[in-house]
Each structure stands twice: as structure tokens, then as C-alpha cells.
Amino acid sequence: MKDRVNAANPWRDRISALRNMPAVLRILWESGRAVVTWGLFLRVIVATLPFGIAKIAAYILNDIAEVIRGHALAPNFWKLVIAEVALNVSLGLITRAIDYSDSLLANRYTQYVSVRVMEQAARLDLTTYEDPVFYDRLERARVQATDRLAMIQQLGRLLTQIITTLAFSAALAFASPWLVLLLALGVLPSFLGETHYAFLGYAKNFRQTPAKRQMDYLRQVAGSREGAKEVKLFGLNKFFTDRFQKLANQIYLEDVTLSRSKLIVGGLLGVIGTLGYYGAYVYVIWRTLHGAYNIGQFGFLTTAIQQASSNLQQVFSTASGIADQALFLTDLIAFFDMKPTVLSKPDGLPAPVPIQRGFEFRNVSFTYPGTNRTVLKNFNLTLSPGERIALIGENGQGKTTVVKLITRLYDPTEGQILLDGIDLREYVLEDLHRHIGVIFQDFMRFEMTARENIGVGRVDQPYEDSDIEVAAHKSLADTVVAKLADGYDQMLGRRFEGGVELSGGEWQKIALARAYLRDAQLLILDEPTAALDARSELEVFERFAELTQGKMALLISHRFSTVRMADRIVVLSGGRLIEEGNHQQLIDKNGLYASMFEMQAASYR
Ligand SMILES: Nc1ncnc2c1ncn2[C@@H]1O[C@H](COP(=O)(O)OP(=O)(O)OP(=O)(O)O)[C@@H](O)[C@H]1O
Numbered sequence: 206m207k208d209r210v211n212a213a214n215p216w217r218d219r220i221s222a223l224r225n226m227p228a229v230l231r232i233l234w235e236s237g238r239a240v241v242t243w244g245l246f247l248r249v250i251v252a253t254l255p256f257g258i259a260k261i262a263a264y265i266l267n268d269i270a271e272v273i274r275g276h277a278l279a280p281n282f283w284k285l286v287i288a289e290v291a292l293n294v295s296l297g298l299i300t301r302a303i304d305y306s307d308s309l310l311a312n313r314y315t316q317y318v319s320v321r322v323m324e325q326a327a328r329l330d331l332t333t334y335e336d337p338v339f340y341d342r343l344e345r346a347r348v349q350a351t352d353r354l355a356m357i358q359q360l361g362r363l364l365t366q367i368i369t370t371l372a373f374s375a376a377l378a379f380a381s382p383w384l385v386l387l388l389a390l391g392v393l394p395s396f397l398g399e400t401h402y403a404f405l406g407y408a409k410n411f412r413q414t415p416a417k418r419q420m421d422y423l424r425q426v427a428g429s430r431e432g433a434k435e436v437k438l439f440g441l442n443k444f445f446t447d448r449f450q451k452l453a454n455q456i457y458l459e460d461v462t463l464s465r466s467k468l469i470v471g472g473l474l475g476v477i478g479t480l481g482y483y484g485a486y487v488y489v490i491w492r493t494l495h496g497a498y499n500i501g502q503f504g505f506l507t508t509a510i511q512q513a514s515s516n517l518q519q520v521f522s523t524a525s526g527i528a529d530q531a532l533f534l535t536d537l538i539a540f541f542d543m544k545p546t547v548l549s550k551p552d553g554l555p556a557p558v559p560i561q562r563g564f565e566f567r568n569v570s571f572t573y574p575g576t577n578r579t580v581l582k583n584f585n586l587t588l589s590p591g592e593r594i595a596l597i598g599e600n601g602q603g604k605t606t607v608v609k610l611i612t613r614l615y616d617p618t619e620g621q622i623l624l625d626g627i628d629l630r631e632y633v634l635e636d637l638h639r640h641i642g643v644i645f646q647d648f649m650r651f652e653m654t655a656r657e658n659i660g661v662g663r664v665d666q667p668y669e670d671s672d673i674e675v676a677a678h679k680s681l682a683d684t685v686v687a688k689l690a691d692g693y694d695q696m697l698g699r700r701f702e703g704g705v706e707l708s709g710g711e712w713q714k715i716a717l718a719r720a721y722l723r724d725a726q727l728l729i730l731d732e733p734t735a736a737l738d739a740r741s742e743l744e745v746f747e748r749f750a751e752l753t754q755g756k757m758a759l760l761i762s763h764r765f766s767t768v769r770m771a772d773r774i775v776v777l778s779g780g781r782l783i784e785e786g787n788h789q790q791l792i793d794k795n796g797l798y799a800s801m802f803e804m805q806a807a808s809y810r
Pocket residue numbers: 335573576580598599600601602603604605606607
């Protein structure tokens with residue numbers, strides 16, 4: 206995945222980013238239709254009120270001038286005063302109502318987008334997670350998902366400002382078109398300046414994302430419970446803080462350079478705007494002195510100049526703020542547009558129950574996307590119902606990759622994987638997953654209760670507490686739970702209050718229970734016992750052997766004591782199947798298996 210901001214052509218990027226606006230507006234609309242409608246209605250009222258207030262003020266001023274000149278007070282004078290006060294009070298109240306509706310909408314937007322980001326992240330291929338560019342984008346999308354109050358306020362403000370500007374500009378144009386021209390000429394340069402810096406700010410943030418991700422990582426490693434032991438014992442504190450400091454300084458320098466240039470250029474352009482404003486003001490004074498306007502009209506026009514100028518300026522700066530937000534939202538929209546390639550067929554087949562012929566890898570080759578090393582080469586393997594296979598091989602030979610392919614976390618680069626003679630891609634993905642229970646070596650330790658940690662193994666089907674207990678018994682997790690103060694309701698992990706940490710082996714037993722709860726047709730355990738002590742391992746496997754009777758099981762282990770219980774042992778090397786058979790057959794063959802077995806046995810002598 207390539208991701209780039211074209212720094213050489215900022216305008217084109219900015220304008221093309223505005224193409225995101227319909228998508229953003231749609232997301233806003235979907236996150237709260239009623240709130241959006243109310244917000245729009247209130248804004249139209251608020252935008253027209255200042256015009257009405259200024260008009261009434263002009264009448265009041267004229268009436269007062271008449272009284273000063275010795276005429277009688279107009280009969281409706283006090284009604285005008287009351288009307289102006291009423292309009293101002295309404296303005297204040299409606300403005301508050303708008304703030305309220307904006308904050309409601311921002312809340313809904315954050316919630317809606319966060320859920321969509323989570324859903325989309327879950328849909329995407331595993332490959333995407335291995336791409337650092339994707340991570341940067343996900344990170345930006347996450348940030349963009351939250352705290353969009355400013356964007357919502359800007360959009361609303363833009364609407365108000367446009368209506369108010371149009372109303373006052375029309376009045377000014379009616380008095381003299383020069384007034385509008387003077388104001389527009391004054392405001393334009395600062396708009397261009399604002400937009401330009403908004404883009405530079407975005408490009409800077411974009412460039413800084415990788416460094417900021419690294420900083421987050423360093424901060425997390427240096428301050429985490431997991432990192433604490435090694436950081437202390439290897440004396441890594443200074444190593445990490447120096448690295449962090451270096452990145453932070455680099456970011457600080459870039460920020461300061463941009464802010465400084467914005468200060469100088471923005472200041473100068475602001476002066477031009479002020480001159481435009483006062484040019485129009487002086488023009489009105491001059492015309493009034495020459496008898497063109499009465500005092501009420503003078504008052505109204507000066508208010509109109511002030512309102513039109515400040516609103517026009519704000520229209521530009523709000524619009525450039527929105528263009529800036531639209532640029533930021535590029536990542537969110539691009540993230541939502543990403544499509545997974547491992548897809549479930551729309552009219553896919555349900556997974557067979559029971560599986561009749563089993564799985565077959567037929568000339569499967571696989572290269573991880575974005576790399577050029579072929580991890581599996583013309584790999585062939587069958588797994589029949591009722592069979593328990595152990596996959597063994599040295600580190601990095603492709604054992605876990607086999608598991609990722611049979612579970613369709615990835616699709617083969619070449620060749621096919623068949624289930625009952627039909628390509629895996631023909632089945633409904635979710636249904637296929639429902640029939641496979643898998644625990645990876647890097648299984649999740651959910652910081653939830655023990656019950657939930659086991660229960661996540663079967664969230665899509667109802668289960669009873671007794672099912673949890675049975676699964677826990679099978680995996681020996683019941684012995685772990687028995688020691689917990691709150692039993693199955695004990696919070697695990699130390700992140701949340703009342704949580705207790707478990708040892709690696711204890712976590713492993715809990716994770717195994719999850720696989721047993723699933724009642725799957727194929728059970729896959731990828732180094733399931735690495736953290737278990739010898740006695741636990743023996744017990745786990747005696748049970749495993751019993752429990753998987755008649756089921757398919759795929760087992761990956763480096764321990765030969767475990768491997769021996771399999772019906773068939775498959776030896777992987779260099780991405781190929783090089784030996785297979787039961788323990789005795791492979792020992793007799795005196796190949797790689799026999800030598801690996803001999804090495805491990807020798808280390809125990
Ligand atoms: N996500 C990935 N992207 C790119 N390469 C990968 C990825 N995962 C694994 N590999 C590479 O594929 C090869 C096989 O990895 P795999 O995890 O299947 O090995 P393994 O036999 O299970 O190893 P181990 O015994 O250490 O668990 C390794 O060389 C590894 O570097």
C-alpha cells in the first residue's frame with residue numbers, strides 16, 4: 206500500500222480532499238438524522254437574526270435623532286426597543302441550543318464512527334495488519350474517529366456565516382457595490398494564507414505519523430508492566446528516553462518552523478484584511494458627511510460592514526478549516542473504502558456436517574503478501590476425519606502458516622485447499638470458522654473475567670455455565686479457577702480493578718478451554734503447551750487424546766512427548782512436507798525427525 210501527500214501540489218490535494226465531504230456529510234447524517242435536522246433549522250434562524258437586529262437598531266437610531274431634532278417620539282418606538290431586546294435574548298438562547306445539539310451530534314458521530322472503524326478493522330485481511338502503512342492509516346483513522354466536535358461546529362458555523370454574509374452583503378451592494386468589492390479584496394489574501402497553512406499543517410502531521418507511532422511505542426515499552434523487568438535489568442531506560450527525545454525534538458523543530466512562518470505571513474495578510482475593512486468604513490463616513498445617508502442608515506451600514514467583513518473572513522477561514530478537516534478525513538474515508546480480499550462467497554456453501562472426506566492441501570504454495578520468500582512450496586497434505594496429525598519442524602518452516610491457510614486467514618498464492626473435495630473459498634467463511642477451534646501460540650489474554658475468557662470461544666451460540674465448567678475441566682482450567690477468589694467471575698489481567706494476573710501456563714489452560722467450548726469438528730492447537738509444566742502437559746495431552754477421539758486435530762509442537770500421541774506426524778522443512786508417518790516409522794526412517802528426536806532426547810540424558 207502506498208500512501209503519499211503530494212507536497213509539490215498542495216492545492217490539488219486540498220481540492221481533491223473536498224471530495225470527501227459528501228462521504229463525511231453522509232456519515233454525519235447517518236449518525237444522527239434528527240439532531241442534524243434540528244441543528245440546521247436552528248442555524249438558519251440564528252443566521253438571519255443579526256440582520257433583523259441591525260435593521261431595528263437603525264429605526265431606533267433614526268427615531269432618537271428625530272427626538273433630538275425636537276420632534277415627537279414615534280408611537281411604536283418602545284415596541285422596537287422591546288423587539289430588539291427579544292431578538293437578542295432569542296439569539297443567545299438559540300446559540301446555546303445549537304451548542305447542545307452540536308455536542309449531542311459529536312457524541313453520536315464518535316460512537317458511530319468508532320463502531321464502524323472496529324467493524325471495518327475486523328473485516329480486513331490479516332495481511333493488512335502486517336503493513337506499516339496500514340497501521341499509520343488506522344492510527345490516523347482512529348484519531349479522526351474521536352472528538353469531531355470542532356468539525357461539526359465548523360460545518361454549522363459555515364452555514365450560519367454564509368447566510369449572514371449574504372444578507373449583509375446584499376444590503377451593502379444595494380448601498381454601493383464598491384463596499385462589497387473592498388471587503389472581498391481585503392479578505393481574499395488571508396483566506397489563501399489560511400488554506401495554505403492548513404495544508405502544510407496536514408502534510409506535516411502526515412509526515413510525522415510514523416515518528417509519532419514510534420514515540421507511542423517507546424513510551425509504552427518504557428512504561429509498561431511487560432517491559433518493566435527488561436527495562437530495569439538491562440538498564441534500558443536511557444536508551445529508550447534518548448530515542449524518544451530525539452524523535453520529539455525533530456517533531457518540535459518542524460512544528461516551530463511552521464508556526465513561525467504562519468505567524469509572520471498570517472499577520473501580514475491579516476493587516477490587508479483590516480485595511481479593506483477600514484477602506485469600506487471610511488467610504489461610508491465620507492458618503493454620510495456628504496448627505497447620502499441619514500444617521501440610521503449610517504449606523505446600519507457600519508454594522509453591515511462589520512458583520513459582512515467578519516463573517517466573510519470567517520466564511521473563508523471556516524471553509525479552509527473544513528478543507529483541512531477533509532484532508533484529515535481522507536484517511537478515515539480511505540480506511541472505510543479498503544476491501545478485504547479473503548471474502549466469503551455471497552451464496553457460499555455451508556460447511557459440511559459432519560465432514561466426510563476431510564481437508565486436502567493440493568500443491569499449495571504461499572508467499573506472504575508484500576514479501577518475496579515462498580514459505581510453502583507445492584505443499585501437499587491430507588487430514589481425514591478422525592485423524593490427529595502433528596506438524597513438526599524447526600523454527601520458521603511454515604507450520605503456523607499451514608494453520609493460517611486451513612482457517613482461511615489467508616488464501617494460497619497457488620494451489621488449492623479442499624474440504625470434502627470442494628475449494629475452501631466456496632464455503633461461507635463464518636460457517637467454516639464455526640467448525641474450527643484454534644488456539645495460536647500467541648493466543649489472546651482477554652482482560653475480562655475467567656468465564657468470559659472461556660465464553661468467547663462460542664459467542665455465536667448459546668451456552669450454559671455448565672458448558673464453561675465442562676470445557677474448563679477438559680483443559681485443566683478448572684484447577685486454575687479453583688484458586689481464584691471470585692472463581693469464574695474473577696477479572697483476569699491487571700488492567701482493570703480487581704484483576705489478577707495468571708502465569709503463562711495458567712493462561713494457556715484458560716485459552717484451551719475456549720477451544721474445547723467451541724465443540725468444533727477440527728481442533729487446532731499451535732504449541733498449546735509451551736508454557737505448561739511437564740505434569741500439566743502430560744495431563745493436558747492425555748485428555749486431548751481422549752477428547753479428540755473421532756475428531757480431526759492438528760497439533761503443532763516442539764515437544765516430542767506430545768508429538769508421539771498423534772496418529773500421523775508430518776515433518777515440514779523449507780516449506781515442503783519431507784517426511785510423514787507415525788513415531789516408530791519415522792525413527793526407523795532415520796531422517797530429520799529421527800535426528801531431531803535424538804537431539805531432544807540427548808538433552809534429557
Ligand atoms: N505475517 C508474515 N509476513 C511475512 N512473513 C511471515 C509472516 N508470518 C510468518 N512469516 C515468515 O514465514 C515463515 C514461516 O513462518 P511460520 O510462523 O509459519 O513458521 P513456524 O514453522 O510456525 O515457526 P515456529 O516454529 O518458530 O513457530 C517464517 O520465515 C516467517 O518469517
